[in-house]
Amino acid sequence: MTISSLLRIDRIACDGHGLCADLLPELITLDEWGYPVIPLSVVPHELERHARRAVAACPVLALRLDSTAHGVRRGG
Amino acid sequence: MTVHPLSGPAPGYDDPYEAAGIRLLTGRRTGLDEHLARHGVLPLPWSGRGGGDERLISAVELSGLTGRGGAAFPTGRKMRAVADGKGFPVVVANGMESEPASRKDATLLDDAPHLVLDGAAVAAAAVGANTVHLCLARPRLLQAERMRRCVDERLRRGLDRINVRIQQLPHHYVSSEESALVRWLNGGDARPAATPPRPFEKGVRGQPTLVANVETLAHLALIARYGPGWFRRVGHPDAPGTALLTVTGAVRRPGVHEVPMGRSLGSVLETAGGATAPLSALLVGGFFGSWLPAGPALSVPFTRADLAQLGAGPGAGVVVALPKDACGLAETARILNHLAANSAQQCGPCRFGLPAVARDFTALAEGRPEKDLWARLRSRIELLPGRGACRHPDGASRLAATALSVFAADAHIHMTGHPCDAFHGSAVLNIPQAHVPGPDEWR
Numbered sequence: 264m265t266i267s268s269l270l271r272i273d274r275i276a277c278d279g280h281g282l283c284a285d286l287l288p289e290l291i292t293l294d295e296w297g298y299p300v301i302p303l304s305v306v307p308h309e310l311e312r313h314a315r316r317a318v319a320a321c322p323v324l325a326l327r328l329d330s331t332a333h334g335v336r337r338g339g
Numbered sequence: 340m341t342v343h344p345l346s347g348p349a350p351g352y353d354d355p356y357e358a359a360g361i362r363l364l365t366g367r368r369t370g371l372d373e374h375l376a377r378h379g380v381l382p383l384p385w386s387g388r389g390g391g392d393e394r395l396i397s398a399v400e401l402s403g404l405t406g407r408g409g410a411a412f413p414t415g416r417k418m419r420a421v422a423d424g425k426g427f428p429v430v431v432a433n434g435m436e437s438e439p440a441s442r443k444d445a446t447l448l449d450d451a452p453h454l455v456l457d458g459a460a461v462a463a464a465a466v467g468a469n470t471v472h473l474c475l476a477r478p479r480l481l482q483a484e485r486m487r488r489c490v491d492e493r494l495r496r497g498l499d500r501i502n503v504r505i506q507q508l509p510h511h512y513v514s515s516e517e518s519a520l521v522r523w524l525n526g527g528d529a530r531p532a533a534t535p536p537r538p539f540e541k542g543v544r545g546q547p548t549l550v551a552n553v554e555t556l557a558h559l560a561l562i563a564r565y566g567p568g569w570f571r572r573v574g575h576p577d578a579p580g581t582a583l584l585t586v587t588g589a590v591r592r593p594g595v596h597e598v599p600m601g602r603s604l605g606s607v608l609e610t611a612g613g614a615t616a617p618l619s620a621l622l623v624g625g626f627f628g629s630w631l632p633a634g635p636a637l638s639v640p641f642t643r644a645d646l647a648q649l650g651a652g653p654g655a656g657v658v659v660a661l662p663k664d665a666c667g668l669a670e671t672a673r674i675l676n677h678l679a680a681n682s683a684q685q686c687g688p689c690r691f692g693l694p695a696v697a698r699d700f701t702a703l704a705e706g707r708p709e710k711d712l713w714a715r716l717r718s719r720i721e722l723l724p725g726r727g728a729c730r731h732p733d734g735a736s737r738l739a740a741t742a743l744s745v746f747a748a749d750a751h752i753h754m755t756g757h758p759c760d761a762f763h764g765s766a767v768l769n770i771p772q773a774h775v776p777g778p779d780e781w782r
């Protein structure tokens with residue numbers, strides 16, 4: 264089993280600064296108001312470094328990289 | 340009368356309610372004496388301090404009971420996750436019923452308050468909690484007062500070993516979402532919180548928290564007495580038991596009806612006296628439910644799996660019958676405006692996306708087709724789901740998307756700048772005045 268990283272966004276903290284999309288355009292685009300759209304949150308190995316940069320760049324610390332499946336929706 | 344846990348003498352088919360498949364709603368207010376005469380004292384010999392109750396949890400798992408608050412998630416599985424969590428579990432009974440089209444929880448709390456309170460005790464015993472927070476909408480003063488009296492009466496008679504606290508929360512569409520309840524109980528705003536952690540992991544005071552709808556709890560009260568086998572005698576093998584449905588719109592007897600799960604939507608309408616006019620569509624689930632074309636929908640069984648095949652779900656148990664002479668686009672536009680105004684204004688999709696969809700939809704309903712309206716609306720609707728802290732935008736998106744497909748023919752007429760004739764008719768859905776909650780109205 265390979266453990267891959269997952270991109271997580273705290274949607275409440277996110278203010279639509281959009282830096283994440285600049286640094287990680289392969290995975291993140293923006294809607295017309297500048298809020299991130301992430302069709303696939305699994306980060307391929309080769310993009311991991313870019314993903315870390317995007318996480319570090321978020322001015323409100325809304326972006327996170329989770330290395331486990333923790334947080335996958337469960338419960339009603 | 341003593342009832343043994345999980346194997347009490349269940350009401351037989353000679354019982355008129357049981358024969359009719361009615362378990363929760365007797366149609367009038369049931370006081371404590373009548374409640375005890377009918378069901379006996381709740382058998383909870385397992386109720387000890389600390390630790391959940393394996394026997395009870397497996398019984399709930401076997402019963403196949405699913406949550407009646409919207410997501411239809413298996414209750415037993417959720418209980419197990421809470422009981423297995425780290426800490427001292429807490430139970431939250433969700434009686435907020437913020438869905439404007441639903442009346443089932445209010446009706447249940449009116450008719451059978453002691454089934455709900457029994458169920459709260461069962462849930463507490465199952466997960467090993469000793470506190471239950473019963474969350475109610477603050478404006479419903481009478482409801483809270485009545486429930487408080489019921490709790491006091493049980494306390495006086497020494498029926499409960501748990502501490503039931505009546506909590507009165509701000510009443511907005513999203514203040515009843517589970518993470519909003521937890522956030523408020525922890526001293527914050529009744530607005531959805533960022534997850535994870537989800538309440539079952541870390542909820543009230545940081546403890547594993549079971550959030551359950553009050554109807555779900557009422558079913559638990561009976562499962563604890565009569566067992567999972569009895570529970571499954573009514574309903575569908577994949578969706579056992581009964582459900583409280585609020586059936587409105589063009590039906591003869593609008594109101595809350597208790598219906599065995601798995602009945603067809605057509606038979607649900609019959610329970611409400613049948614349609615009063617030819618129907619164009621059904622709204623299933625509630626304000627963030629799905630529109631289904633009336634013809635094919637009538638034969639669909641009311642279960643999560645069957646509804647899912649049509650892109651719908653049981654939601655809060657709302658079924659609205661839309662007559663042919665009403666305009667589904669106008670109805671949808673009004674609901675969307677309500678949902679947009681009632682969001683917590685926290686996440687991008689609810690601050691910008693949902694209000695934009697509501698505006699576009701209103702333009703469509705009114706026959707004001709701006710350039711690119713159709714394409715823009717479609718892409719905005721598609722971008723709502725999965726991008727909020729809670730599923731408010733997801734629900735709104737589903738409502739809007741199903742409206743565009745079910746009322747596609749009408750939409751084409753509206754797109755030529757002429758609303759359909761029905762647009763000028765009177766509205767079917769009763770929508771409360773949209774009031775945007777101010778920043779200080781969440782506490």
Ligand SMILES: Cc1cc2nc3c(=O)[nH]c(=O)nc-3n(C[C@H](O)[C@H](O)[C@H](O)COP(=O)(O)O)c2cc1C
Nearest residue numbers: 339406407408409433436437515516517551552555
């Ligand atoms: C915006 C929103 C509003 C909700 N409102 C209610 C509500 O009024 N009552 C309710 O029981 N569940 C409501 N829910 C679902 C709860 O979050 C939670 O899933 C439910 O109370 C769990 O109970 P159950 O498993 O018994 O269904 C709402 C969910 C969302 C996303």
